[in-house]
Amino acid sequence: xxxxxxxxxxNLAALAAGALLSLMVHLNGEAARQGGxxxxxxxxxxxxxxxxxLVIPLWWRAIQRSAAPRAxxxxxxxxxxxxxxxxxxxxxxxVNSALALSGTVALGLAGQIVFxxxxxxxxxxxxxxxxxxLGDAIALGLIVAGSALVIWGSL
Amino acid sequence: MIEAxxxxxxxxxxxxxxxxxxxxxxxxxxxxFASFCNHLVGFVLLTAxxxxxxxxxxxxxxxxxxxxYFGGPVGVVFVALSSWIVGQIGATRSTMLIIAGQVLGGxxxxxxxxxxxxxxxxxxxIVLIVAGVLVAQRQRASTAN
Numbered sequence: 001x002x003x004x005x006x007x008x009x010x011n012l013a014a015l016a017a018g019a020l021l022s023l024m025v026h027l028n029g030e031a032a033r034q035g036g037x038x039x040x041x042x043x044x045x046x047x048x049x050x051x052x053x054l055v056i057p058l059w060w061r062a063i064q065r066s067a068a069p070r071a072x073x074x075x076x077x078x079x080x081x082x083x084x085x086x087x088x089x090x091x092x093x094x095v096n097s098a099l100a101l102s103g104t105v106a107l108g109l110a111g112q113i114v115f116x117x118x119x120x121x122x123x124x125x126x127x128x129x130x131x132x133x134l135g136d137a138i139a140l141g142l143i144v145a146g147s148a149l150v151i152w153g154s155l
Numbered sequence: 156m157i158e159a160x161x162x163x164x165x166x167x168x169x170x171x172x173x174x175x176x177x178x179x180x181x182x183x184x185x186x187x188f189a190s191f192c193n194h195l196v197g198f199v200l201l202t203a204x205x206x207x208x209x210x211x212x213x214x215x216x217x218x219x220x221x222x223x224y225f226g227g228p229v230g231v232v233f234v235a236l237s238s239w240i241v242g243q244i245g246a247t248r249s250t251m252l253i254i255a256g257q258v259l260g261g262x263x264x265x266x267x268x269x270x271x272x273x274x275x276x277x278x279x280x281i282v283l284i285v286a287g288v289l290v291a292q293r294q295r296a297s298t299a300n
Contacts, residue, residue, distance in 0.1 A: 007295050010243035011252055015288065017236040018256020020229055022264050027226030034223070035216030042205055045198035047227030048234075052191035062185035073183045080176035080189065080234075081196030083169045089204070090166035097159035104163045109254060111167025116246035125175040126182070130245040135294040142287030143251045146280040147258045153276025154265070 037092035041085065074126070102151060109147070113140070171246060177234060178241035190234040194227070248291060255284050 024044075032040035052059075094104045123129035173193070181189040205211025241249045262273060262281065273281070 004295060006243055010240045011292050013236050014240045014249055014252035015256035017233050018253040019260030020233045021257045022260035024226050024229040024233055026264055027222055030219050031223035031226060034219040035213055038205060039211060039216050042201040042211060044227040044230055045194045045201055047224050048194035048231045049198050051228035051231045052194055059185045059187035063188045066184050077176055077180040078192050080173045081193035082200055083173035084193060085197040085200045087166045087169045090162050094159045094163035098156055099159050099163055107160060107163035108167035111164040112171045112250050115168040115171030116250040119175055119246035126179040127175055127241060135290055136248060139287040139291035140251045142283050143255045146283030146287060147254060149280025150258050150262060150277045153274040153280060
């Protein structure tokens with residue numbers, strides 16, 4: 001399905017996306033400091049919608065050309081933003097409990113990893129099934145251990 | 156306490172659900188379109204929640220520095236990238252590499268913003284993360300079956 005070159009591009013894109021995520025968290029944190037978590041997320045989704053509209057020329061043709069007939073796209077596929085927005089509410093509640101930020105982040109990462117393993121195992125939500133390989137399990141262990149050390153070493 | 160633990164864990168799972176749904180939409184349309192839908196749907200929902208519970212925009216909420224308006228646009232690029240990635244290399248590898256990039260990027264950003272030296276413990280963590288990324292890169296993503 002995927003060639004080694006696409007694999008490499010996707011791996012690098014994932015690393016870059018992660019770095020962008022840190023930048024985003026920093027910027028949204030600045031907004032939250034002034035207006036709170038709900039305001040920050042609302043502002044980010046609003047400015048993001050505007051930004052995506054400004055680059056319509058980049059995606060309009062692609063969706064016109066897309067092979068799948070509109071009717072073949074399940075309605076639930078449009079609800080990614082719903083899950084994302086609910087996440088904000090849940091994490092901003094958890095962060096104000098005894099878990100604090102580090103506990104919320106650590107449990108959140110655990111939840112993400114457990115979900116992703118299940119998603120690949122059963123091909124959840126229409127994305128192809130994938131078998132977990134030994135190398136992936138080792139890589140996952142190294143990254144989780146390393147992240148724990150970085151978080152612990154930065155407290 | 157147990158409620159908070161479940162809440163934080165499920166919130167993490169929902170991050171994965173969101174990526175999976177946007178990835179599914181991107182497969183049939185385009186990654187940027189999936190990111191647009193993600194932000195529009197989230198904005199509508201958060202506006203509705205804000206109207207119901209009130210106090211969405213407090214006094215001085217907009218008084219932050221100019222860059223508070225750029226978290227959203229950066230998020231658009233992030234969601235578009237991850238929507239494409241998940242269809243290419245699957246959820247597990249996407250998740251671990253995004254976490255790796257996030258932690259390494261976070262360390263770099265903290266260092267750039269505060270100039271504080273990276274602790275030896277954190278440095279060991281960075282070495283492990285880089286090793287993990289190299290191990291992941293050494294093998295091809297398993298093909299869909």
